[in-house]
Amino acid sequence: MSITDIRQAVLTGDADGAADLARAELEAGTAPAVIMNEALISAMDEAGARMATGELFIPEVLVASEAMRAAMDVITPHLEVEAAGGRGTVVIGAVEGDVHDIGKSLVALMLDGAGFTVHDLGVDVAIPDFVAAAKEHDADVVAMSSLMVTTMPKMKVVIEALHAAGLEAKPIVGGAPITQAFADEIGAAGYAPDAGGAVRLVRDLL
Amino acid sequence: MGDTLKLKMLSSEQVGTMRQKCLDLLSTMGMRIDHDGALGMLAEAGADVDRETHVVKFPAELVESAVKSVPAEMVVKGADPRHDLPIPHPDGLFYTSTNVQSMLHHDVETKRFEDNSVARYAEWCQLIEILDQTDICAIQTPMDVPAESAEVHALNIQMQNTTKPLWMHAFSREAVPFMFELMVARMGSVEALREQSVAIINPGTVSPFIMKAMDAEEIIQACHHGVPISSDGHVMTGFTSPMTVAGSAVQNCAETLAHVVLCQVVKPGHPIMMTQFNCPGDMATGFSTLATPIANVQRAVGQQLTTEGFGIRVSGCPVMTDTYASDGRAVAEKALGTLLCALAGIDIAYGVGRLGGASLASPVQLIIDDQVVAVVKEYVRGIQVNDEFLAVDEILAMGIGGSLVQSKHTLKHCRDYVEPSLFRFQLQQQWEAEGEKDLYERAVDEYRRLKSVIKPVDLPDDVRREMDAVVARADKALCP
Numbered sequence A: 001m002s003i004t005d006i007r008q009a010v011l012t013g014d015a016d017g018a019a020d021l022a023r024a025e026l027e028a029g030t031a032p033a034v035i036m037n038e039a040l041i042s043a044m045d046e047a048g049a050r051m052a053t054g055e056l057f058i059p060e061v062l063v064a065s066e067a068m069r070a071a072m073d074v075i076t077p078h079l080e081v082e083a084a085g086g087r088g089t090v091v092i093g094a095v096e097g098d099v100h101d102i103g104k105s106l107v108a109l110m111l112d113g114a115g116f117t118v119h120d121l122g123v124d125v126a127i128p129d130f131v132a133a134a135k136e137h138d139a140d141v142v143a144m145s146s147l148m149v150t151t152m153p154k155m156k157v158v159i160e161a162l163h164a165a166g167l168e169a170k171p172i173v174g175g176a177p178i179t180q181a182f183a184d185e186i187g188a189a190g191y192a193p194d195a196g197g198a199v200r201l202v203r204d205l206l
Numbered sequence B: 001m002g003d004t005l006k007l008k009m010l011s012s013e014q015v016g017t018m019r020q021k022c023l024d025l026l027s028t029m030g031m032r033i034d035h036d037g038a039l040g041m042l043a044e045a046g047a048d049v050d051r052e053t054h055v056v057k058f059p060a061e062l063v064e065s066a067v068k069s070v071p072a073e074m075v076v077k078g079a080d081p082r083h084d085l086p087i088p089h090p091d092g093l094f095y096t097s098t099n100v101q102s103m104l105h106h107d108v109e110t111k112r113f114e115d116n117s118v119a120r121y122a123e124w125c126q127l128i129e130i131l132d133q134t135d136i137c138a139i140q141t142p143m144d145v146p147a148e149s150a151e152v153h154a155l156n157i158q159m160q161n162t163t164k165p166l167w168m169h170a171f172s173r174e175a176v177p178f179m180f181e182l183m184v185a186r187m188g189s190v191e192a193l194r195e196q197s198v199a200i201i202n203p204g205t206v207s208p209f210i211m212k213a214m215d216a217e218e219i220i221q222a223c224h225h226g227v228p229i230s231s232d233g234h235v236m237t238g239f240t241s242p243m244t245v246a247g248s249a250v251q252n253c254a255e256t257l258a259h260v261v262l263c264q265v266v267k268p269g270h271p272i273m274m275t276q277f278n279c280p281g282d283m284a285t286g287f288s289t290l291a292t293p294i295a296n297v298q299r300a301v302g303q304q305l306t307t308e309g310f311g312i313r314v315s316g317c318p319v320m321t322d323t324y325a326s327d328g329r330a331v332a333e334k335a336l337g338t339l340l341c342a343l344a345g346i347d348i349a350y351g352v353g354r355l356g357g358a359s360l361a362s363p364v365q366l367i368i369d370d371q372v373v374a375v376v377k378e379y380v381r382g383i384q385v386n387d388e389f390l391a392v393d394e395i396l397a398m399g400i401g402g403s404l405v406q407s408k409h410t411l412k413h414c415r416d417y418v419e420p421s422l423f424r425f426q427l428q429q430q431w432e433a434e435g436e437k438d439l440y441e442r443a444v445d446e447y448r449r450l451k452s453v454i455k456p457v458d459l460p461d462d463v464r465r466e467m468d469a470v471v472a473r474a475d476k477a478l479c480p
Helices: A003-011 A015-027 A032-052 A058-078 A102-113 A127-136 A153-164 A180-185 A195-205 B012-028 B036-045 B060-069 B118-130 B147-161 B173-187 B190-195 B213-225 B245-266 B293-310 B328-343 B363-380 B392-398 B408-413 B428-433 B439-451 B461-478
Strands: A089-094 A117-120 A141-145 A170-174 B031-033 B055-057 B074-076 B085-087 B095-098 B104-106 B113-115 B166-168 B199-201 B229-233 B272-276 B314-316 B348-352
Touching: A003 A015, A003 A032, A003 A058, A015 A032, A015 A058, A032 A058, A032 A102, A032 A195, A058 A102, A089 A102, A089 A127, A102 A117, A102 A141, A102 A195, A127 A141, A127 A153, A141 A153, A141 A195, A153 A170, A170 A180, A170 A195, B012 B055, B012 B060, B012 B245, B012 B293, B031 B036, B031 B245, B036 B213, B036 B245, B060 B245, B095 B363, B104 B363, B118 B147, B118 B363, B118 B439, B147 B166, B147 B173, B147 B461, B173 B190, B173 B213, B173 B461, B190 B213, B199 B213, B199 B229, B213 B229, B213 B245, B229 B245, B245 B272, B245 B293, B272 B293, B293 B314, B293 B328, B328 B348, B328 B363, B348 B363, B363 B439
Parallel strands: A089 A117, A089 A141, A141 A170, B095 B348, B166 B199, B229 B272, B272 B314, B314 B348
Antiparallel strands: B031 B055, B074 B085, B104 B113
């Protein structure tokens, strides 16, 4: 029983094992913040890194994140309030006019699995709804997705609306037609080409 | 002509099982349809419509009735009747289409992907006009026009630069009426468009089991204007449909059948095909793949389920690659995919000119693919066995140790087999003397040659003015 075993349980997607091991580690006197940082978040960081190299597939990373959540459920009641706050808050949605869900939802799942607090607004999200959600949840990042040339321009409008509302949330963008050049042109804080990249981007921004 | 070769991916029993599963999915789970008019028509036709959730459940008898009323034959028409495509292909072969949406074209001179533009897309359409094996010109996205009306501009470019049939879909519901208005302007009247329908409309589901308002509107407008339809299912294996081939093929067919039902409810007997797009998700990145073996196997399985199970003609997307360069991998993936789906009985093979990713195309790849298709057709064409083709009299006349190279029979048949220029046999010395060029370099030469002969369609000034006026109205209505 050790931090290493918990990490391994998370990485292999063994939810029951991760929860049991975390419980035993707590009873052995290890600080919950240590379990969270050195076992759980560390395991998910490694899962993300192994996904980036193609070693792990998305379903395997998602099952790892479920194991992490099972262990988090065990230690969260013992965490200091500030420590339990997670790694940051992300508001995410597909911009107005765009109903493509899968890529955006995958990014949301991956961010959630990596320990961020995620508020998924869904698809065809109106511009004021992005602003309202960013304000309501005190978002650190607003992530926007578009799969169509016709809806891409809405990203710039959302960014302008966030600025106009005086919000400091960092806007990031992604989706099949989006490029780094487009992200730069509209003043986005970042662009990621895939779900794994989105997690790395948010981690780097915060 | 010989009997074309055909491959069965499924036994009759498997087709029957999968067919029943399609009907079960539509009757028990149904489809969400975000179009009030469509909901009303389907309810009146006997579908179980939930007005609050927009979920429509399709009783099996409604689906069966719709399937029965789909014509077994259809003609996809271009502005010029010389390019009309009777389906099924009279020689048992297949037709091809280029790819939709490309926002980036590979530039021969800069050797980089550059934004698609009005000029690039016009050249693309003009190339299609003169390529032998590329039958349908699909809509793409020029980036130097307003994004909100890009598809209307694109359709205008298509119709001003090719008279071949157009593969058409909109990017927003609001643009749909303008696109039909533009086609009417091109042909002169609604009646003329119904007579010579110019395009095939390509609505697509949002998988799993959602029919967007835009796509329902496309189906309704296509029925009204007499324009045939090829309905797409957009399952993404492992993400929005089962990881397994059989499950994904069933789901794709079930989703597209919902389009078929709406079409036949709007206008019984309207020509509609079902499309096997089927893009498995890459498990490492979450992106759609285009040309994996599982993608093409799934398409071929879906084809048989569609044609044998439902008696509906089928298009699909096998002329695909997942590489970003016009390289050996591109040719291998496209040839293998097209060969498999041709053997499995595809009517329209889509993807000519496309490279990997979501939006990449290349005019040089367009030329290579046109010839890859010619080669594939030779593989599936089949042979004839009769006195003329057995040619036993010729063999006897030649005798032991003789030659037939000067016989009339050889002269008569020496051009039976197509040998496209890029794949023509060359002596090593000749190849060396011509600069030891590989396939891509020779295709670039061919591209430059074709560029010198292509030209826009010669349209009357008043027709061109009316088409431009429709585009201007679309800009005014759609752009902020």
